Amino acid sequence: MSTSSSSSFFIFPEDYEESHDDYVAKIRDEEEKIQQYDLERPNKFSAYIEEVKNDADSIFNLPAFAFLKFTHKKIKFTFTPSKITQFVSKRLVFIISLKYRKGYWMVKRDYVPVNYKWRIYKLFYTSGRPSHFRFTDENVVEAIHGMWKILCEWTTKDDKFRRNKCYSSYPDDEEVVPFDGHAGSFPKEFGYGAFDGDHDVTLSTNNEQKPRILLMGLRRSGKSSIQKVVFHKMSPNETLFLESTNKIVKDDINNSSFVQFQIWDFPGQIDFFDSTFDSDMIFGGCGALVFVIDAQDDYMDALNKLNITVTKAYKVNQNIKFEVFIHKVDGLGDDFKMESQRDIHQRANDDLLDAGYDKIHLSFHLTSIYDHSIFEAFSKVVQKLIPQLPALENLLNILNTNSAIEKSFLFDVVSKIYIATDSTPVDMQSYELCCDMIDVVIDVSWIYGYSVRDEQETTAFDEQSSSLIKLNNGTVLYLREVNKFLALVCILREDNFDHKGVIDYNFLCFREAIQQVFELRNKHQTMTNSSGSPIINGKNIIGDGHVNSSFIDETN
Numbered sequence: 001m002s003t004s005s006s007s008s009f010f011i012f013p014e015d016y017e018e019s020h021d022d023y024v025a026k027i028r029d030e031e032e033k034i035q036q037y038d039l040e041r042p043n044k045f046s047a048y049i050e051e052v053k054n055d056a057d058s059i060f061n062l063p064a065f066a067f068l069k070f071t072h073k074k075i076k077f078t079f080t081p082s083k084i085t086q087f088v089s090k091r092l093v094f095i096i097s098l099k100y101r102k103g104y105w106m107v108k109r110d111y112v113p114v115n116y117k118w119r120i121y122k123l124f125y126t127s128g129r130p131s132h133f134r135f136t137d138e139n140v141v142e143a144i145h146g147m148w149k150i151l152c153e154w155t156t157k158d159d160k161f162r163r164n165k166c167y168s169s170y171p172d173d174e175e176v177v178p179f180d181g182h183a184g185s186f187p188k189e190f191g192y193g194a195f196d197g198d199h200d201v202t203l204s205t206n207n208e209q210k211p212r213i214l215l216m217g218l219r220r221s222g223k224s225s226i227q228k229v230v231f232h233k234m235s236p237n238e239t240l241f242l243e244s245t246n247k248i249v250k251d252d253i254n255n256s257s258f259v260q261f262q263i264w265d266f267p268g269q270i271d272f273f274d275s276t277f278d279s280d281m282i283f284g285g286c287g288a289l290v291f292v293i294d295a296q297d298d299y300m301d302a303l304n305k306l307n308i309t310v311t312k313a314y315k316v317n318q319n320i321k322f323e324v325f326i327h328k329v330d331g332l333g334d335d336f337k338m339e340s341q342r343d344i345h346q347r348a349n350d351d352l353l354d355a356g357y358d359k360i361h362l363s364f365h366l367t368s369i370y371d372h373s374i375f376e377a378f379s380k381v382v383q384k385l386i387p388q389l390p391a392l393e394n395l396l397n398i399l400n401t402n403s404a405i406e407k408s409f410l411f412d413v414v415s416k417i418y419i420a421t422d423s424t425p426v427d428m429q430s431y432e433l434c435c436d437m438i439d440v441v442i443d444v445s446w447i448y449g450y451s452v453r454d455e456q457e458t459t460a461f462d463e464q465s466s467s468l469i470k471l472n473n474g475t476v477l478y479l480r481e482v483n484k485f486l487a488l489v490c491i492l493r494e495d496n497f498d499h500k501g502v503i504d505y506n507f508l509c510f511r512e513a514i515q516q517v518f519e520l521r522n523k524h525q526t527m528t529n530s531s532g533s534p535i536i537n538g539k540n541i542i543g544d545g546h547v548n549s550s551f552i553d554e555t556n
């Protein structure tokens with residue numbers, strides 16, 4: 001009975017055997033063709049260069065264009081607007097690099113005008129099938145032409161704008177800055193470079209002494225994506241092509257910024273019971289353990305792994321902060337998000353209680369690389385590793401009270417994580433606004449402010465950096481540089497901004513106080529270093545009262 005009923009569901013055509021064999025043969029044939037094509041691609045590209053390089057209308061002879069690379073894997077070129085116009089700065093050089101992935105070409109890095117970025121990206125997408133990407137080897141030249149046209153259009157407009165504004169042209173002998181590529185909304189070179197600011201106070205610890213953040217979780221839960229997006233400015237879409245991690249990847253964040261730690265990205269399939277897994281070494285110097293759970297997947301296995309990981313780590317080091325990222329929540333509705341968080345929270349804690357670990361505290365964060373939630377969550381993780389946090393928070397409170405500021409954040413500019421805020425609650429919208437402001441300031445400053453003068457490079461963020469944005473809801477966003485890596489971003493009511501002088505004066509006091517905090521830290525570090533004892537993280541070495549702050553009251 002059951003056999004006959006099931007057979008009625010699957011009626012095979014009589015020539016089934018034959019069509020199946022045909023089908024397999026067809027697939028094999030296609031695969032062979034693809035392999036053969038891949039082998040031929042490198043030669044095709046070099047042959048193409050030889051073939052067209054002397055044609056006046058080929059891509060290699062487009063005005064203002066210069067190719068840095070043209071291979072089957074990567075195409076990289078520059079566009080120098082001043083070569084086709086008179087009034088655009090000679091210092092401007094745009095860069096785009098394209099990469100080839102799974103049959104299609106896409107933008108890997110770019111340094112183009114922010115307002116034209118989307119137009120360039122849009123070129124590459126289509127709603128067609130079999131892919132959403134438009135350009136293959138067959139029509140990649142069309143893509144390059146398209147980008148050239150867009151950049152020419154920008155150049156014509158900018159030239160006209162400068163002419164109308166009576167901007168004079170730049171002197172002919174002015175040096176052209178050789179730019180190299182950077183990606184996303186934020187130049188990649190604007191990173192943690194050499195640290196040489198006069199009033200910057202930093203700490204030189206060696207790698208072993210830096211607090212360590214471990215990223216763990218099941219395979220494909222999103223660990224590497226988080227690390228790349230937050231600390232390496234990778235755009236979220238690019239993470240789609242990240243290869244699986246198969247060994248521990250140690251990333252130094254970084255040699256010079258205030259925010260100094262190491263991130264260790266673990267492969268998803270790590271086995272704690274393997275004899276080569278040295279848990280004492282790994283968990284011993286660990287400040288925080290971030291466990292990533294893919295909320296779009298069945299999380300039961302992840303919860304088991306969380307339990308094993310946390311208990312194993314706790315046995316070695318009881319000072320570890322355990323942070324659980326309920327990740328990829330962009331794909332979930334609000335109700336489902338909250339329900340997942342509640343369920344994961346409940347099960348994880350119950351499992352720990354059942355195993356007799358009632359002292360372990362887990363913190364939970366809903367995160368996604370597609371919005372600011374991942375930056376916010378990482379901010380909170382990093383803050384727990386900053387011993388000076390209470391002192392910083394206190395200073396921000398004093399600044400706010402005396403300057404009628406409603407909310408203030410102390411940002412690590414490169415990563416956009418906030419290392420401290422005042423004690424009022426953080427709402428996501430304010431945080432997002434402040435992040436966006438940093439992006440805008442750095443982007444504009446990088447495009448129009450970056451230069452090499454007297455053999456000295458100016459950077460996109462220095463002691464001159466400040467910005468003021470008035471919003472249409474009567475609020476003001478105010479950004480000031482604190483040191484090479486830190487910015488203060490405040491939100492205040494427009495009426496209260498009348499006393500800008502007072503705010504600026506108080507800001508100077510604040511900046512001085514911050515310096516004192518870090519000088520004290522450095523002194524302490526030097527002392528502990530010279531006595532040979534390691535730097536232990538997690539102890540507050542600064543009493544709040546140590547900081548000499550002489551703010552003036554805004555109401556005075």
Ligand SMILES: Nc1nc2c(ncn2[C@@H]2O[C@H](COP(=O)(O)OP(=O)(O)OP(=O)(O)O)[C@@H](O)[C@H]2O)c(=O)[nH]1
Binds near residue numbers: 220327
């Ligand atoms: N929708 C969504 N996808 C994400 C998010 N974060 C990461 N992903 C995707 O998840 C996939 C796996 O990401 P990886 O960062 O490689 O995961 P992993 O945990 O490092 O994987 P292993 O190295 O194998 O352990 C990639 O395709 C990412 O694009 C997110 O917040 N939302």
